[in-house]
Amino acid sequence: MLAKFPSLFDGDVMNAETKSKWADAVYQAIVTMASQANIEADLPRPVVLTPPKPELGDIAIAMFAYSKAFHKAPAALASAVREALMADPSSPKGEILIEGGYLNVRLGLADLAMQLFTQARTEGFGHTSSLKGRRIMVEFSCPNTNKPLHLGHMRNDSIGSCVARLLKACGADVRKVNLINNRGVHICKSMLAYQKFSKGEDPASSGIKGDHLVGEYYVKFANWAKEDPTAEAQAQEMLEKWEAGDPETIALWTRMNGWTLDGLEESYKAMGISFDKYYYESNTYKLGKDKILEGLAKGVFTREEDGSVQVDLAPIKLDKKVLLRRDGTSLYITQDIGTAIARHEDWPFDTLIYVVASEQIYHFKVLFYILGLLGFDWAKSLYHLAYGMVYLPDGRMKSREGTVVDADELLRQLTEMALEEIRKKDREGELDDAARTAHYVALGAINYYLLQVNPMRDMTFNPAESLSFTGNSGPYLQYMGARLSSILKRYEGSLDGFDPSLLTLDDERSIIKALASYPDVLDKSAESYDPSLLCTYVFELSKVFSHWYHDTQILKAETAELSKARVGLCLMLLETFKSAYEIIGIPFLEEM
């Protein structure tokens, strides 16, 4: 049976090591041929790719680039290179085929498979060392304390968590940090509404989760402000009281912040999100203020006639930017300056990644520039990982108009759908805890859904159709894991004497090659801070596995040795899937 996945691993699949070995050998041959023929030209290193069809070989090297210098057709050149390689006993091993203008190589995969098999059974499988020794801080989530999490936060949290795990898998020392936006006039709005309209209820007495309760008052404020033109001024007044340390205001603030934070914590826990450290804007904004005054003293910033402190952004082709208001109070950017400095003092990092929506690209450009002006050489190691908006079919989510997709509610609905699915399939009796399984299915579905799209792209969330449990979805992937687990559980022999040379089917070869490329996918995904690469990889690997599984007898193969070899392949697949799922945020399920 022919594998029909031409798109499968068109990409950088064969591991980089094998590819570069062949590239070197071919390059050497070309260079030698050139000098023998007295050809003087800039000869580029060859382009190595993967042929579109498995029968064309495992590696393809394009000869087009040399055609001109040699005045020879690419195919003739390929033949000449083949002669040279075959005459040289030190050439890498493989069968060379000439196809069109390409020199293709068909590899013996048994050694590779054996190596993978050994690795799959050792601790730390699925990790690389490309970022070993690097200290990387990742900031994400950063909620306000006036409302619960919504779908936009979920994309942020999924990306942030996944990138942190990716970096860790590549050997980096990673620290996840959150920044709680707990001060400012918007926070005062829900407090004010609570003061005016509540009868002293709290989460316990109302039975409403804290973040949702506070969010209700934020909405109440918005409605009230429509009627009463003094509402905004009253909120501003409350902010001034807060900044002055008015005990009553601070007490209310502490109380309501606590409710929200408890609620957010509960949501994080349900979504499997965690942080190594929390920062609070209420604690860092003063430091930012001090640093700006220091900068002013150093002459980096200027005080304008009206008393405000500004920075001239002409060197980066932008206007002036206010850093301290004329009344001396701080702004958003003031706080971020303080927070960044505090973080570097806490934990000197090599890189700090801010996972923040793309609408704030300008803000971070300015922030990084200012930190550089202040003389922090680590400013150049700051990186804004911008991601696109999540739209609904009818447009953008708007908190004030109530068109947000609430995170808790979404997770609840998905869990319910998953449980329904379990019941429909009559699996409830087979599971230890169907409700917990349903929850994990829901988590896998949402994380995979949010991560399979390139971060930079805006995406549309269609609640009705988008989160299917079939096809290219989290649950599909989990299902692969469950089937593999099931096979390994049923296999009664030992895997000693595993013989990879028996794995000769096209699908088996495809799987081995794909497995070998896993570390490269991880590195690339981590390097570009792009979880979608890893998502695409696991999905395509799942598809070949599924195809192979459907057509191939594993436990009852023709011979016991062949069964052993195939079960061994299943083991490698399972370990690779487990590793990838963990990084993406798809809970691994032995049964579902």
Add this chain to the structure above:
RNA sequence: GCGCUCGUAGCUCAGUUGGAUAGAGCAACGGCCUUCGAAGCCGUGUGUCGAAGGUUCGACUCCUUCCGGGCGCACCA
């Protein structure tokens, strides 16, 4: 106006530092459960890769211009 970003099948998205006939999932229709889990597998697609130029042996990919969507350019966060 300036800047950033995106534009690939009805919908949601992939597309390897330019490479061999542009791919998946969903939706639709039709097959496959007395064989390792059917959340599965197989089949059915006339896409101006937003448009036009350019560079190249070769362009969805790079450059230029234009068109369209989104975001930003606050003493808001």
